Structures are given as C-alpha cells and as structure tokens.
Amino acid sequence: MGNRLLAIDPPKCGCTExxxxxxxxxxxxxxxxxxxxxxxxxxxxxxxxxxxxxxRTDQLTAGSIPAR
Known part of the structure; x- marks a missing residue:
C-alpha cells in the first residue's frame, strides 16, 4: 500500500517524506x-x-517539459 501524497517540497528535495x-x-x-x-x-x-x-504547471500542461 502506497503512502498518500500530502505536500509538494522544494526542487531536488531528498527528505525521508x-x-x-x-x-x-x-x-x-x-x-x-x-x-x-x-x-x-x-x-x-x-x-x-x-x-x-x-x-511550471502551464509548461507541463503544454507538454514543453516532460513529466517525470
């Protein structure tokens, strides 16, 4: 069972969460x-x-930046 997404952290974050x-x-x-x-x-x-x-949201929606 996966964890529920609770937040968006800063770019390149590598915290435990x-x-x-x-x-x-x-x-x-x-x-x-x-x-x-x-x-x-x-x-x-x-x-x-x-x-x-x-x-950033607009760029992702337009497809100019590939989602990971």
Whole structure:
C-alpha cells in the first residue's frame, strides 16, 4: 500500500517524506499534483512564488517539459 501524497517540497528535495512518497519534490511533480497544491489540497512546502508554480504547471500542461 502506497503512502498518500500530502505536500509538494522544494526542487531536488531528498527528505525521508519525499523518498517514501508522502511529499514530492517540485521538479518531479506533475501538472495535476501542482494544481492540487495550488487549489489547497496539498501543502505547499516549495517556498516558491505562486506565479513560478503556475508557470511550471502551464509548461507541463503544454507538454514543453516532460513529466517525470
């Protein structure tokens, strides 16, 4: 049974929560996961400006950056 995603962490994060799947590093998050964070369903631990998160979401949605 997998762990439930709770938050998006800063890029390149390697904390225990990211390793076990409770958190996801920003640079590995999908557009859907970032949208959940922007909508308040996941905690935002990124420390990034909202506009930068929106821009990343738009890039992923447009397919200009491959999702991991």
């Amino acid at each position: 990211c390793i076990v799947g409770e958190y996801r590093p920003f640079d590995e998050a999908s557009a859907f996961e970032l949208t959940l964070m922007l909508d308040g369903f996941l905690a935002d631990h990124t420390g990034l400006p909202r506009q930068q998160i929106i821009a």
